[in-house]
Amino acid sequence: MRLTRALDRPDDDAHLADLHAHLAQRAEQDQLLDVSYRTVASPVGELLLATTQVGLVRVAFAREDFDQVLSLLADRVGPRILAHVAPLDAAARELEEYFTGQRRRFDLPLDLRLTHGFRRRVVEQLPTIDYGSTASYAEMARRAGSERAVRAVGSACATNPLPVVLPCHRVLRTDGSLGGYLGGPEAKRTLLALEAA
Amino acid sequence: MTPFEQVVADHSVTVLRVCRALTGPDLADDAWSETFLSALTAYPCLPAEANVTAWLVTIAKRKCIDLLRRSSRQIPTHPLPERRSTDPEIGGWTYDLHEALGALTDRQRTAVVAHHLAGLPYSEVADLLGGTPAAARRAGADGIAKLRTIYKETP
Numbered sequence: 001m002r003l004t005r006a007l008d009r010p011d012d013d014a015h016l017a018d019l020h021a022h023l024a025q026r027a028e029q030d031q032l033l034d035v036s037y038r039t040v041a042s043p044v045g046e047l048l049l050a051t052t053q054v055g056l057v058r059v060a061f062a063r064e065d066f067d068q069v070l071s072l073l074a075d076r077v078g079p080r081i082l083a084h085v086a087p088l089d090a091a092a093r094e095l096e097e098y099f100t101g102q103r104r105r106f107d108l109p110l111d112l113r114l115t116h117g118f119r120r121r122v123v124e125q126l127p128t129i130d131y132g133s134t135a136s137y138a139e140m141a142r143r144a145g146s147e148r149a150v151r152a153v154g155s156a157c158a159t160n161p162l163p164v165v166l167p168c169h170r171v172l173r174t175d176g177s178l179g180g181y182l183g184g185p186e187a188k189r190t191l192l193a194l195e196a197a
Numbered sequence: 198m199t200p201f202e203q204v205v206a207d208h209s210v211t212v213l214r215v216c217r218a219l220t221g222p223d224l225a226d227d228a229w230s231e232t233f234l235s236a237l238t239a240y241p242c243l244p245a246e247a248n249v250t251a252w253l254v255t256i257a258k259r260k261c262i263d264l265l266r267r268s269s270r271q272i273p274t275h276p277l278p279e280r281r282s283t284d285p286e287i288g289g290w291t292y293d294l295h296e297a298l299g300a301l302t303d304r305q306r307t308a309v310v311a312h313h314l315a316g317l318p319y320s321e322v323a324d325l326l327g328g329t330p331a332a333a334r335r336a337g338a339d340g341i342a343k344l345r346t347i348y349k350e351t352p
Contacts, residue, residue: 081200
């Protein structure tokens with residue numbers, strides 16, 4: 001339509017990207033956002049990072065489908081979600097350092113609101129497994145204070161909202177075999193190999 | 198509920214066109230920002246069955262009116278663009294179109310913008326204008342007819 005065309009400018013794509021960035025910045029300043037998110041490249045594929053005003057709330061693998069992850073965040077945290085890089089600068093930097101072998105521990109504010117009860121106790125215990133070492137599901141059940149809940153440890157790891165940062169990839173079956181992983185077995189192998197190097 | 202990012206992605210171009218049509222090029226960016234900031238604030242309370250486009254156009258119209266009022270109280274900081282009939286496009290902008298839009302009544306302009314730019318059906322345009330869908334349709338048709346006589350490039 002000519003009326004529409006007369007109102008458009010050739011550089012509108014770049015212009016709208018600027019307007020979006022400005023909007024996200026103001027929304028953050030006014031504390032209007034439930035969630036800010038961005039993606040980063042990594043050796044285990046593209047990762048989505050999402051933060052609330054409390055801290056990092058979600059790390060997701062591409063195979064989880066980012067659109068679906070964002071929909072779930074809208075339902076469980078709040079719908080006021082914008083792509084916004086700045087609040088995730090520290091998380092992106094620490095992950096970059098981790099993937100290049102320069103960091104063994106994450107030092108980030110976390111928001112664990114997406115996990116509850118026993119599952120939350122399990123994921124909170126994950127950082128007690130040192131970088132480069134592994135623990136069995138049975139061992140993690142013990143550390144979380146419920147020796148017989150081995151299966152529940154499995155589901156806690158499978159629903160860990162902060163993989164990589166809370167290292168569920170360090171949890172293996174008692175016989176040493178890999179077990180499941182949210183990011184797929186290949187990602188789990190890659191992370192273990194990175195830490196063994 | 199759909200993440201707000203998706204709402205921005207789906208409507209940012211339309212809202213920018215609406216703001217440009219209602220305020221002209223100089224205030225349109227501010228109007229766009231104010232519209233989405235205001236929409237973001239209210240978004241969690243938006244009913245599931247609401248027409249998001251109509252909701253955004255309503256906010257945009259209000260923000261455009263606010264900005265025009267505020268700017269008319271200030272002394273212009275830069276002169277209005279000169280009209281050059283041989284070169285109607287200045288920096289990609291067709292100033293003639295804005296002059297033509299400025300010649301419409303508020304009702305006509307809102308009807309044209311809401312129906313022809315935002316694609317709202319006249320039943321929704323009527324909610325925006327007040328009055329019946331038939332009256333909204335008439336305002337839209339009158340607006341387009343008037344635009345055609347002033348601004349030759351109109352659809």
